[in-house]
Amino acid sequence: MTPKRENGQGSVFYRKSDDRWCASLSLPSPSGKPRRVTRTAATERQAKVKLVELRREREAAPDGDIQTAVLNVEDWCRTWLNDIAAKEVRPKTAASYRTTVERYIIPAVGRKQLKKLSPDDVRGMVKSVTDLGLSTRSAALTYQVLSLALKAAYREGKVTRNVADLVNRPRTAKNELTVLTAAHGLKVLQAVTGWPPPIAPDRLASRWWAALFTGARQGELLGLTWDRVDFNRNTIDLSWQLQRLAWEHGCDTPCGFKRGNECPKRKLTAPADWEHRHLTGGLWLSRPKSSAGVRIVPIVPPLRAMLLHRQRASVLEANPHQLVWTTPTGKPIDPSRDSKAWHAVLALAGVPDARLHDARHTAVDMLYAAEVPEADIQEIVGHSVVSVTRGYKSRGNSPRLLDGMTRAAEAFMLEAP
Template identity: 40%
Template sequence: MPEIFKDSRGYWAVAIELPAGPDGGRRRKYIRRRSKTDLVEERDRVLAALDRKGDLRTSSPSVEAWADYWMTEIVAKTRRPKTVASYRSVIENHIVPVIGGTRLDKLNAAAVRKVLARMESAGLSSTYRRNAHGVMAAMFADAEREEKIDRNPVDLVLRPRKAVADLEVLSVEEAQRLLEAFSASPDAYMWATFILTGARRGEVIGLEWDRIGEDIDLSWQLQRLEYAHGCRGRCGLPRPSECPKRRFIVPEGFEHRHLQGGLHLTRPKSRAGWRIIPLVDPLRSILNTAREAATENPWGLAFVSARAGVPAPIDPDEATTRWNATRDAAGIERPVRLHDLRHTTVDLLDAAGVDMDTIMDIVGHSTRAMSREYRSKANRERMRQALLAMSGSLGYDAY
């Protein structure tokens, strides 16, 4: 058993002999702890790992270096673009600034808690802190899998408890008022589509005219994809989007159609999102009117942005900004988000007496693990009657 001693700084220490290196030189792994009890515990754990693996590392990359490798070689190749962007934001803004310089093999539960504590003190929501916990758990799980660390320190830290959030959902009266006020908005047709379908932001701004007929085909959504350097950073430009050999970050097998700049049409993340819903009045009449007044564009999009008279796909963030302006102009003082309109649609359908299975089919909220690729005519008729019932609750017989 290796001898325990006190080093020059007063720490309890032990040197564990490792197999000789390629040059035959002596290799040892040093462990230091303030507490002798902690040292003995760590020594026994390391000796067990040495006995199991036959050798141990004596060097380790920093958290920042591992995060960079992990994002480039693992996440970007396996996760959806929106997930990649979300992970990168958490890593660059919250993980690296706090523990980026820490060696992977020196990570412990205290380091993980430090990241979460800094986020809490900055006033960030429990949901965002839970996301950060999940990112660190995944990042260090892959480090453990590739034997960069012996155990994942995030396993020792409880995930932040999710706070109960009050959703800002429109009442039936507010929804009616908005639909009436929309006539003064250049985006009137688009906002009506959000409320009367419960579709997601990307699904509505990515709607193409050839997917609107007797039904609305919601099998594509508009998203912004991130660029990566195509030159492996040799161009010296700080932003990947400026690289002459730039490429989009997309995982293998990811379906996407390029529109303009970083904007693409992509498939929903699950088959449950690939849905076709009936087109009934008043939305049928609304979209027929919209088609007649539509701005021609090379992508066949139903809704576009027209700056300086030049049509362009609507950026997701731009859609949110425009919704906030329209909501405020309509006198809705509560901070109802664009995504909250989905919850409004669910409430309206429920108030109209629609069963939950049909509601889940319409808005794509189902979590069942069965294929949703085929929709029967009977199921389509069930959704049609549900949408008609909801329109009736809003006081519409025709538009």
């Protein structure tokens, strides 16, 4: 006689209506109404195997529950973005995840059942990104975002494994950067300070001097306020960054506006421990999540003179947020506008076009040319070891560059009103 099964162990039975064997298992029900999950197979043996799999899924789930409705990759990714990632990562990172999901993950594997997603599907998704003509870096980022979503699905008991772990992370090719040398940097300094005449001085000349003498990131400088510039100790506190963030709809019912920033109840979803201050529109000041992201860097002599001049000029300008650099009307400088201004400066100086972020390489050269001690250069640009700093240095620095920077600074002081 077959021993009687314990309650909750499920059952296997034959269904005559469609000539299929069924594996059925009871699930928890908050309402008290019976709930069961059923899976079918062609033979009794296969149905028994599926019953064992169902028991394992129920045991692995945090609440002992199993997803009864078919959950596809698209549905899960949206749930992950809205309910999990938005509360764990900073808004700009969450926005990056959302863009990757919408543009690359959903078109490639969105309709696949989450539990049936295979390593081949993941590899196919990666290939679809490169087939669009995008870089290997974009493919690697897409893989990473999908892996994070699947990792969360595993924690939530939606899947029994993260299939992305079974696929090697795509290798990324190194991009050829257009690096401005110290000689190019000197031309930029001369162009924005109005040297040689008759070039008119740039109102924000010190902005570009700061980029080339600190190696700071764009957001760190655009978010710099005067209370974090210490001329007595000759230091700059790069604790806050300016960022443009997207507002979300906060209305329960459609408000009639398409964009989140127009919603009367607009909101910004962020982790509870994220420090931030709203300035205007979509521009915010934010602090790094960890103390390792906070940097206090020294002000080298050439930059000190430029900042002092900028401080004197700013007294006569509107500046409600006390930012070091603003628009003529006193508003924060939008990062996109700042980037356009950088490319215009490079064109004015007659040097190769390069990303503003790549000026960090040039900053190392400029600091060496200004005879700043190597240990200070390492601290200024935030490198953990001095060997990395030396790797940023190009050949050809000479006293001529230091002399040129000094003359450019002196010329600006004479030309400025």
